[in-house]
Amino acid sequence: MKILVTGFNGQLGYDVVRAGLKHGLEMIGTSSKDLDITEEHAVYEFIREKKPDAVIHCAAYTAVDKAEDDKEKCWNVNVEGTKYLAKAAKEIKAKFLYISTDYVFDGKGAEPFVETDSPNPIGYYGLTKYEGEKVVQAILEAFFIVRISWVFGINGNNFVKTMLRLSETHNELKVVSDQFGSPTYTADLARLLIDMIQTGKYGIYHASNEGFCSWAEFSEEIFKQAGKRVEINGIKTEEYPTRALRPHNSRMSKQKLIDNGFIPLPEWQDALNRYLKELLHGVGE
Template structure:
């Protein structure tokens, strides 16, 4: 099986390629240098020449706060880039997997969101990812849409690396304690995505590691496991204003995933 993975230079794409190779699959990872997904002709030409059996689309504009100002750049990558890839996958007869986000939800309440809950994004990044989901569904009857959250891995930027960096010269940090979600390790996620792409069990899925915690609790665990004597002060979202509004409830139910074995 030949699988094209976009966003290879990011933390998830990197682990997906690694996992596929480990299983003897033919993995082709691309970053922006190899394939600029906002260039429609380039995307169609690249996919038509490669003839992949599947595309796992991990590439995204993920700078959530910056996206509020750089709307065009964010839309180009997340909406247009996804559209071109989905069209190219259709033309090539390749399976298509789009990586989406918990940010498609408004994030109110305390109940975990199920796959069929109405999306209602509250920031521009989330809005573009939901727009992309709709495009994928309209173009392809058979596609995987996988919503992930709070990812961290060895490659790229993430919360774990930020906390470890802060621990180098801080004895105390303020971290938001009223946003709840599931920290998700890209190594685990990659194994799941490679499992999924080899099936025909298409649809929308929520894919996270087990359990829920706040960012503050996550920070405490990071410092505990790394042996860093850093005190975590749990603060409210309102005490840590950001350009983009974040959902307070990022809990997602994995009932569809469990139902699909």
């Protein structure tokens, strides 16, 4: 099977290519340098030339705060780029998997969101990702849409790396304690996506490591596992104002994965442990 992966220079795209190669699949990883997904003609040409059996679309404009002011670029990447890729995939009858986000929900309540809950994004980034979902569903009869949350991987920047960097200069940190979700290791997620794309079990899924925590609890676990002595003071979202609103509740139910025979991802604490071994000691997956 030949799989084209967009966003190869990002956290998830990098690990999806890595996971596919381990499975003996032919992987084509692209970054914006190889393929500008906002150029319609370039997308069609590239897809026709490569003729992949499947496209896993990880590329996205993910700068949540910047998106509020850089709306045109965010829309072009997350909506128009997705549309061109979906159309090109349809033309050559390739499977299509679109990576979406917990930010399509408004974050109200405390119950985990299920796949059939109505999206209601509260920021522009979340809006464009939801519009991307709608584009995929309008163009393709069969598709995979996978909503993910709080990702961390070996390639690129993330919350874990930020916390470790701050621990070098701080003995005490203020971290938001009233936003809840599931930290997700891209290496675990990548294996699931590679498994999923080889099936015909189409639909919308939620995928993250098991368990829920706040950002403050996540940071405490990072320092505990990394052997760093940093005191965490939990603060309310209002005490840490950002350009874009964040959902308070990013908990998502993964029951649909189980119902369709996919193996749930490990607990997030276990995932963090394996990630830190790779990050700090070079012990790969």
